Amino acid sequence: MTLEQRLSDGNNTAVLCSHNTLASGDMDAFMLRTDTGHGLLARYRRMQASRDLDQSIKHFERALDLCPMDHPYRPVALFNLANVKFISCQTEGRHLDLDTPISVFQDALDMRPTGHPDRPVTQLHLAIALLSRFAKRGFQRDVDAAEELLSEVLDVCPANSHTHRAALLAIETSALHSTASIDVHDLGREWPTASMPPLSPNQLMGRAQGCLWRDDPHELDEVISLHYDALGYYNTMHTCRGQLLSNLSIMLHIRFERRDNAGDLDQAIALQMEVLALQPVSHTDRANSIYQTFMRKSHPHT
Numbered sequence: 049m050t051l052e053q054r055l056s057d058g059n060n061t062a063v064l065c066s067h068n069t070l071a072s073g074d075m076d077a078f079m080l081r082t083d084t085g086h087g088l089l090a091r092y093r094r095m096q097a098s099r100d101l102d103q104s105i106k107h108f109e110r111a112l113d114l115c116p117m118d119h120p121y122r123p124v125a126l127f128n129l130a131n132v133k134f135i136s137c138q139t140e141g142r143h144l145d146l147d148t149p150i151s152v153f154q155d156a157l158d159m160r161p162t163g164h165p166d167r168p169v170t171q172l173h174l175a176i177a178l179l180s181r182f183a184k185r186g187f188q189r190d191v192d193a194a195e196e197l198l199s200e201v202l203d204v205c206p207a208n209s210h211t212h213r214a215a216l217l218a219i220e221t222s223a224l225h226s227t228a229s230i231d232v233h234d235l236g237r238e239w240p241t242a243s244m245p246p247l248s249p250n251q252l253m254g255r256a257q258g259c260l261w262r263d264d265p266h267e268l269d270e271v272i273s274l275h276y277d278a279l280g281y282y283n284t285m286h287t288c289r290g291q292l293l294s295n296l297s298i299m300l301h302i303r304f305e306r307r308d309n310a311g312d313l314d315q316a317i318a319l320q321m322e323v324l325a326l327q328p329v330s331h332t333d334r335a336n337s338i339y340q341t342f343m344r345k346s347h348p349h350t
Contacts, residue, residue: 074114081111089132104132126156134177146181153177168204168211171197176218210277249288256295272299293323
């Protein structure tokens with residue numbers, strides 16, 4: 049699905065990109081399991097039906113089974129499974145089972161070394177799981193490890209990023225509670241986005257489409273912010289990342305057209321260059337990406 053919209057110069061065309069699945073049968077199966085798992089988890093959050101949560105876990109387990117130890121998508125599968133198992137422990141009060149998601153989060157972190165773009169968000173989730181276990185079982189080593197993880201997150205993440213804000217909130221929240229009074233449900237209420245995925249790519253596309261036709265500055269700013277949050281969640285190996293980068297580039301270009309902020313245009317160009325880097329020469333969307341990059345680079349700063 050695409051959406052075309054003439055920009056203000058009347059010549060170049062912006063296309064909001066939809067997610068394209070990989071050709072590989074194994075990767076198609078992996079993405080189907082992963083997307084279904086996320087869909088069931090999102091429905092669970094809305095409806096609170098435990099069956100949806102159980103089915104979500106099963107799909108993420110099957111996705112992990114498709115990824116051998118050296119597969120580049122394995123850390124993604126580990127992270128997704130750890131996240132949904134952690135949520136299951138929270139909602140069902142099975143605090144003794146927290147060892148399982150903590151172990152799986154650690155496995156994902158081990159596959160994302162220092163400098164990996166998805167290491168901070170993995171550290172954040174592992175730290176929250178450790179603080180939850182500390183709240184119920186009082187292991188000082190858990191809170192010490194969590195503080196070390198969160199400190200590293202704060203060191204490497206921009207201050208205005210979703211991950212940095214969540215890490216700060218985690219530190220502040222844990223400092224406010226004693227061992228006896230911390231409750232995992234309190235943590236969930238106080239930083240709900242820390243362990244919750246952002247809007248799906250299709251949901252983001254729906255929000256972005258509205259910005260193409262309505263000149264609402266606040267809505268446009270929010271959609272841009274949501275795209276940045278999504279990029280922090282959908283890691284560099286996720287196949288929808290190119291879609292998110294391209295659509296964020298378009299949103300920034302639109303904001304440049306409406307507000308004449310050169311910084312937005314520079315960022316839009318940088319993002320479009322990143323999209324090109326993700327597309328091999330044979331990629332069906334590469335020609336359009338090259339065109340979009342050229343048009344933005346040729347746009348004069350006023």
